[in-house]
Amino acid sequence: MSLFLFLCFVALLSALGVVLAKNPVHSVLFLILTFFTLSAHYLLLNAQFLAAVNIIVYAGAIMVLFLFVIMFLNLNEDTEPHKPALAQISAAIAGGLLLLVMVAALHNVQPAGYNADTFDSQVGMVNRLGLVLFKEYSLPFELASILLLTALVGSVMLGKRETGERNF
Numbered sequence: 023m024s025l026f027l028f029l030c031f032v033a034l035l036s037a038l039g040v041v042l043a044k045n046p047v048h049s050v051l052f053l054i055l056t057f058f059t060l061s062a063h064y065l066l067l068n069a070q071f072l073a074a075v076n077i078i079v080y081a082g083a084i085m086v087l088f089l090f091v092i093m094f095l096n097l098n099e100d101t102e103p104h105k106p107a108l109a110q111i112s113a114a115i116a117g118g119l120l121l122l123v124m125v126a127a128l129h130n131v132q133p134a135g136y137n138a139d140t141f142d143s144q145v146g147m148v149n150r151l152g153l154v155l156f157k158e159y160s161l162p163f164e165l166a167s168i169l170l171l172t173a174l175v176g177s178v179m180l181g182k183r184e185t186g187e188r189n190f
Contacts (some may be wrong), residue, residue, distance in 0.1 A: 033059040046092045057081040071148045094181045
């Protein structure tokens with residue numbers, strides 16, 4: 023139980039670091055730490071395959087792609103437009119309202135207890151995951167792949183330079 027709470031604490035702190043970091047590269051590094059703590063949670067839940075895939079795919083490939091896009095766009099304070107105070111205040115209000123809705127939704131939730139009689143050791147294994155993923159969740163799986171493809175095309179279009187434009 024103490025390992026779970028420690029991982030929760032580290033995951034929450036690193037997720038806050040993602041949002042609050044001023045440097046986008048530091049934000050990506052905090053996101054990698056968040057992915058590693060989530061993989062440790064998967065290991066605690068006996069889902070070894072999900073833990074390995076989370077580290078390989080997200081902490082490896084996706085974060086390299088994020089770093090590539092951040093460095094490709096060459097973002098800095100001089101090129102970024104400054105946001106007006108009204109936009110910052112409205113973002114804080116929207117975030118606070120989202121937190122309020124989440125707390126209200128989870129207000130009366132009771133955690134499920136552990137029942138040793140119904141424990142199934144095959145829950146996190148590859149064959150069970152594949153059956154559930156491709157039978158019950160095939161549409162969300164395909165929609166997620168379309169969303170990732172669209173994000174990739176969008177990042178390439180954002181980084182595309184006009185003819186004759188040079189990067190100094």
